[in-house]
Amino acid sequence: MNYNLNSNYGQVIGQLPFTGSGKVFVVGDSSTANRDMLVELFKVDPDGDVRFFSTIDAAVGECTANAGDIIYVMPGHTETISTATSLVLDVAGVQVIGIGQGSNRPVLDFTATAGSVEMDAANTRLSNLILRANVSAVVVGVNVDANNCKIDNCRFEFNGTGDDFVTMIDIDGVNGAEIIYNEFVAEDTAGCDEAIRLDDCDDVKIVNNQIYGDFTDGAIIGEGAAGKNLLIKGNDIYNSDTTAGFVIDLNVAFTGLLVRNNCGTLFATAPETTLDPGSCLCIENYVVNAVDESGTIVPVTIST
Numbered sequence: 001m002n003y004n005l006n007s008n009y010g011q012v013i014g015q016l017p018f019t020g021s022g023k024v025f026v027v028g029d030s031s032t033a034n035r036d037m038l039v040e041l042f043k044v045d046p047d048g049d050v051r052f053f054s055t056i057d058a059a060v061g062e063c064t065a066n067a068g069d070i071i072y073v074m075p076g077h078t079e080t081i082s083t084a085t086s087l088v089l090d091v092a093g094v095q096v097i098g099i100g101q102g103s104n105r106p107v108l109d110f111t112a113t114a115g116s117v118e119m120d121a122a123n124t125r126l127s128n129l130i131l132r133a134n135v136s137a138v139v140v141g142v143n144v145d146a147n148n149c150k151i152d153n154c155r156f157e158f159n160g161t162g163d164d165f166v167t168m169i170d171i172d173g174v175n176g177a178e179i180i181y182n183e184f185v186a187e188d189t190a191g192c193d194e195a196i197r198l199d200d201c202d203d204v205k206i207v208n209n210q211i212y213g214d215f216t217d218g219a220i221i222g223e224g225a226a227g228k229n230l231l232i233k234g235n236d237i238y239n240s241d242t243t244a245g246f247v248i249d250l251n252v253a254f255t256g257l258l259v260r261n262n263c264g265t266l267f268a269t270a271p272e273t274t275l276d277p278g279s280c281l282c283i284e285n286y287v288v289n290a291v292d293e294s295g296t297i298v299p300v301t302i303s304t
Contacts, residue, residue: 022068025059066093075100078107081115089124098128110138117142125150134159141168148176155183164191175202186213188240193217199224208234218246230256237263250278263287
């Protein structure tokens, strides 16, 4: 018998968005409020599955592919990401959802340059987490390596001066990624190359994100091989880089739509230079390149 979230083991988190017939797993540490109660409530179930874990990766290992399993990470939980195997989402369909608001959300603390989160299975999701660079030049925060992965309501940030991601999210050779309602915050000094990198990927949606800081290559860049059906919509972008402050730079021929993005840069060049749409169609994207000025629509050529 499969004891799923409709059994007694799934009833203790009342109104959270359960989906499907999967199991609920909980991740917390010694600082988790009411930890003893949670351990008692989420004890080993009749299937023999452990429900309470101290790391997300351990919880992923207990999940079943495409069953609707959800991993809830408790407020204030902090987890170290020091290698490419610290957290690997390699079970299809698993959702990792942080509980908490603002700075009380669970934190993934990147303490080594090789530390990364690997989304290696299709249809996986990261939601409501803080991903924090705690060392200089973390090569990649999240590698999206499977189709139809989603990252939403997360915050990418740095811990202190000199701490940074080189690339916050890398989407390379996979399709259907969704990057929605996230915050990307880098220092106002050179260090981060880009918030989001695209290469050889179709059907990607980058929607309603806030991106702020110094991005040496550009806030959103496309390079390598082009993709199709790209949607970049409703993003607020501020690039403080003064030497090459691209806001969106699709320097290969991606196709799709760039719609109502509001962009600012301190790169003192023509606004149209800082937004390269590749081969995308553009609808009402604004760029401003100096303080106390108003943005202009880019591209400046109006369709007739």
